[in-house]
Amino acid sequence: FAAGVGGFAAGVTDFSAGVAGFATGAAGLAAGAAGFATGVAGFAAGVAGFAAGVTDFSAGVVGFAAGAAGFAAGVTDFSAGVTFCNRSGRFSSRRIFRQEWPVLQQEWQFLQQE
Numbered sequence: 001f002a003a004g005v006g007g008f009a010a011g012v013t014d015f016s017a018g019v020a021g022f023a024t025g026a027a028g029l030a031a032g033a034a035g036f037a038t039g040v041a042g043f044a045a046g047v048a049g050f051a052a053g054v055t056d057f058s059a060g061v062v063g064f065a066a067g068a069a070g071f072a073a074g075v076t077d078f079s080a081g082v083t084f085c086n087r088s089g090r091f092s093s094r095r096i097f098r099q100e101w102p103v104l105q106q107e108w109q110f111l112q113q114e
Contacts, residue, residue, distance in 0.1 A: 063114065064111070064114050067111050067114055068111060071107055071108065071111055074104075074107065075104070078100060078104065
């Protein structure tokens with residue numbers, strides 16, 4: 001009988017340890033679920049940030065293309081002006097070119113930086 005009582009007491013102790021282990025496991029599971037939810041939210045924020053970056057990049061490409069087209073139009077206009085000055089004989093195209101070339105270089109550098 002004493003051995004049975006001792007075995008029962010040992011069983012109660014083991015059961016108590018099992019309940020405590022189950023509680024610890026449940027707390028760990030809850031913490032893991034919370035961490036997973038945080039990770040999912042972070043991933044969603046990263047995807048949204050990437051999409052915003054792609055949109056900004058696309059807008060930059062469009063803006064650069066517009067700037068390049070404007071620059072090309074400016075070069076065309078400049079060439080037409082030089083041709084006009086040469087035909088009219090009133091201005092020296094070399095002098096105009098010397099005055100306008102630095103401006104064109106600055107515009108080109110600006111476009112390259114964009």
